[in-house]
Amino acid sequence: MxxxxxxxxxxxxxxxxxxxxxxxxxxxxxxxxxxxxxxxxxxxxxxxxxxxxxxxxxxxxxxxxHRGSIECTVREAEGSYEPGSYRVGASWRVIIRNSDCGQLIMMEGIDESNNEAVAAELTPGGRFTFEIGAGSKNFLWLTDRLGMTTEAFSFEKID
Incomplete structure (x- = not known):
């Protein structure tokens, strides 16, 4: 010690x-x-x-x-308003849930006067061709798994 x-x-x-x-x-x-x-x-x-x-x-x-197209069966479509934040401005949109393509969002050309009408055109169970970006189309398998939403620019009813 x-x-x-x-x-x-x-x-x-x-x-x-x-x-x-x-x-x-x-x-x-x-x-x-x-x-x-x-x-x-x-x-x-x-x-x-x-x-x-x-x-x-x-x-x-x-x-x-660059654009590409995909064929999807619509499960649900709904028009909505996103209030935004200080980073992102407010916008009207149509959210489209598909059974085989994940979730899509339409914002281009969507406003307060037509968002509900556009959503009503996308009848549940109907097959539609959606125009999306070519890059997004190539990575749709990944964005769907990650729960991300792909932007659709236009659509056309198939049947």
Missing amino acids: SGDRNTRPEDTVNNFERASGHPPGKSPELSRGQIWFLRTVMLGVVFLGLLVVGGPLTITAWDAG
């Missing part, structure tokens, strides 16, 4: 350095494997960040000039 009281702080630090396997006065160095692992993790984080941010922006830009 009397030896513990007389222990100097420098001795405690030196004992710790010896126990950790590092030479006294030298900071620990990373091995090549640890450096490779850290670089891989950092690159993965950057890649995922670019994918999450850049992916939707790229698809939106591609959709602006």
Whole structure:
């Protein structure tokens, strides 16, 4: 016990350095494997960040000039008003739920005077062709699984 009281702080630090396997006065160095692992993790984080941010922006830009069509069976369509926020303005829209294409939204050309009429045209059980962006069409399988809504620009009744 009397030896513990007389222990100097420098001795405690030196004992710790010896126990950790590092030479006294030298900071620990990373091995090549640890450096490779850290670089891989950092690159993965950057890649995922670019994918999450850049992916939707790229698809939106591609959709602006390229269109595709899909055939869907409508389950339900309803006109609604989205009040918006300080970032996004208010808008009228028609939400279209399909049994085989996920959820679509029509905003282009939809306003207070026609949103209910457009929704009424989309009769439940009817087959329709919807015009959507080509990029969105290619990733419809993913957006549906993620619960995202794809914008439809127009529609036409098939039967």
